[in-house]
Amino acid sequence: MDGGEEAELARLLRTALQGDEKAYAEFLRRAASLVRGFARKRLAQGSIDPEDVVQETLLAIHLKRHTWQSDLPVGPWLYAIARFKMIDAFRKVGRRMEVVLDDAFDPPAPEPEEAASERDIGRVLDSLAPGQRAVVSSISVDGRSIGETAEALGMTEGAVRVALHRGLAVIAKKFGRG
Template sequence: MSGVDDRELARLFRTALEGDERAYGDFLRITADLIRAWARRRAIAGLDPEDIVQETLLAIHVKRHTWRSDGPLAPWLYAIGRHKLVDALRRQGRYPRVEIGEVEDRLAAEEEETVRDWEIGRALATLTPGQRSVVTAISVEGRTIAEAARSLDMNETAVRVALHRGLAAIARRFGRD
């Protein structure tokens, strides 16, 4: 689920179902982000992913009593999203006309993004846990040295050293000295 823990999301939803409005707000915000990213990858020309997000959130609210609290939450969420996507496609018509040029860039970008994510994961897997957390914070998440140092409870010099060693290890491993 792209970095979101299903157990944590399920805990939020359970708490929300027990009446905690703040938990429900947090759950809806996180879920909206997840469904939005999912819908953007699947929507074709003529479909607004935001419409799918809104319809999915409404359906989750209406059907919240159907989720089995002892089961995983993500499959239930994405099943509702899939149904809303199919409904939107049906409303669009049996044979929507889509010019290949309209989706060509998006399809290429999705493939490139998937390969890039795999390559980044492969490179990070070669590092020690400390180097991995520093390289991830700075090179993947885009944090500054100072932000990474604060979030990792390290001093800035140690972050710089770990970053340098981590990037050097990746360069050696993948043949770019």
């Protein structure tokens, strides 16, 4: 942006802040053009639509127009807002990660270590009292909920929680963590 364009933008914004709607519309039109060029240069094809950045920037300018100091240039203020809106757009895209998995995905075959782990689990469970063994196995190994376990074993949910806690405490003590 050259000095003449900077001066004209500043004049339009000053006039707009005094209530001139036509000056404000012209300021926004020119600002949109500048931000559009700024965004197109910096955004990769297809990652983020430059028009989204333009619209977000214009909205922020409208909401924060009172923060511009009339004795300072408009360009840096305008581009700072555009830069922050572009960063926000990248953050939004970064939060959503889409991964396409093939429908024919086959999980890897269990390795010998897993068989050893199953034996270890069996030994640990064998060291528990029968009621604790049934509860810990149902919840921790089979993945059932407390409610499902209570129903399957004919216990109350409170009794299942107590048996689970006690069983896990025995296991932790056996492995030196309790």
